[in-house]
Amino acid sequence: MNATVAFTSLGCDKNRVDSEVMLGILCKNGYRIVTDEKEADIIVINTCCFIKDALEESIETILEMAEYKKVGCCKGIIVAGCLGQRYEKEIFQEMPEVDAVIGTAAYESISKIIERILNGEKNIKEIADINTVMTESNAKNRIISTANYYAYLKISEGCDNHCTYCIIPKIRGRHRSRTIESLVEETEILAKQGVKEIVIVAQDSSIYGKDLYGECKLHILLEKLCEIEGIEWIRLLYCYPETLTEQTIQVMAKQSKICHYIDLPIQHGSDTVLKRMGRKSTQSILKQKITKLRQAMPDIAIRTTFIVGFPNETEQEFQELIDFIEEIRFDKLGVFTYSQEEGTPAANMENQIEEDIKQKRKDIAMEVQKAISAQYCEKQIGSIKQVIVEGKLPEQDIYCGRTMKDAPDIDGLVFFSSKQELISGDFVKVLIKQASDYDLIGELFYADESGE
Secondary structure (H helix, E strand, O other): OOOEEEEEEOOOHHHHHHHHHHHHHHHHOOOEEOOOHHHOOEEEEEEOOOOHHHHHHHHHHHHHHHOHHHHOOOOEEEEEEHHHHHOHHHHHHHOOOOOEEEOOOOHHHHHHHHHHHHOOOOOEEEOOOOOOOOOOOOHHHOOOOOOOOEEEEEOEEOOOOOOOOOOHHHHHOOOEEOOHHHHHHHHHHHHHOOOOEEEEEOOOHHHOOHHHHOOOOHHHHHHHHHOOOOOOEEEEOOOOOOOOOHHHHHHHHHOOOEEEEEEEEEEOOOHHHHHHOOOOOOHHHHHHHHHHHHHHOOOOEEEEEEEEOOOOOOHHHHHHHHHHHHHHOOOEEEEEEOOOOOOOHHHHOOOOOOHHHHHHHHHHHHHHHHHHHHHHHHHOOOOEEEEEEEEEOOOOOEEEEEEOOOOOOOOOOEEEEOOOOOOOOOEEEEEEEEEOOOOEEEEEEEEOOOOO
């Protein structure tokens, strides 16, 4: 009987893709994947340690999974990903329950490591050069762990931005793009498997291709993906405004398959804070780029994230951020409190902000955005939206889904009544009749399986 493996993937959607690639490698090599950890011979935790909360969650999950050595049939615990890359020595010292560590550039060794564990080896460490050239052969065999109608497409690895608060370049390496040909091939395979929505992710999506082709080629990649039969929606996440090109904006406006939606990780609205963060933008540059997006696509939904409580952030600088939010009126917005990360320049800056002040500023910013979001949702009442069905509420004729302006697992939902039986992944038209602060409520207008 083949060994069984259970996977837990923590952190971002880019981590999820890495987990899916490892799952594909394991299946190819004859391992059986199980969802119940009690049945697993090996448990793999693909970890995140981007901020303190993620680090703590990773540690707690590792210790929780290690309990299955006592109550299940687990013979080995593998820690993969960012935590393993960043704290490879400390893991074995602090958590003897762990049998192996795999860094962020060594995922392809997963099968061999499991074999070594099953043969009785302990304290196995596989940490490759984080700047190694990307191998692409295993990506097309990944096992999708999302719902079968959408999937993430990771177009590059690493980051060259070196923001002062961020540890990613030290654990993921420099920016390395995958080839256009490999990404098209992978998307064609996904489309044949029934995937209708592709969500493009990277540490910095907008700079895609510059390392391989000498200039940004995101617009070329998008045009190629739009040609693939079966793909209905293409969504862009993590596009740095500084490197988002005019060509990409124009392709987004021209191609009907590309969602009029973009995630721009802006991080702050004060020029002085942006400078301390090591960001290349100013408020003026940000406004110009947002104006270009809205001129090209008046209906575009712009999502962003902000960090409050960055070292030395004054009340005036925080107010500049609030004024910026109120002026721009982002369609979607997330706020994080600054996390003092060991090994980053910002961690050594003077005047670290107290936690209660950070939290208070986060609450204020989110209240401002809540009012903006509520007004946006209210304006949708009476409109007809194309929605991709995501599920049905138990024992009710109520379904939920997303519009083109809502990313999976991030944004709001549309709840709607339907006497007609619907399947997750169907495209339908929904008449919006009510609205909450972040979600829409309506009734089925008609079903449209073609996605048109």
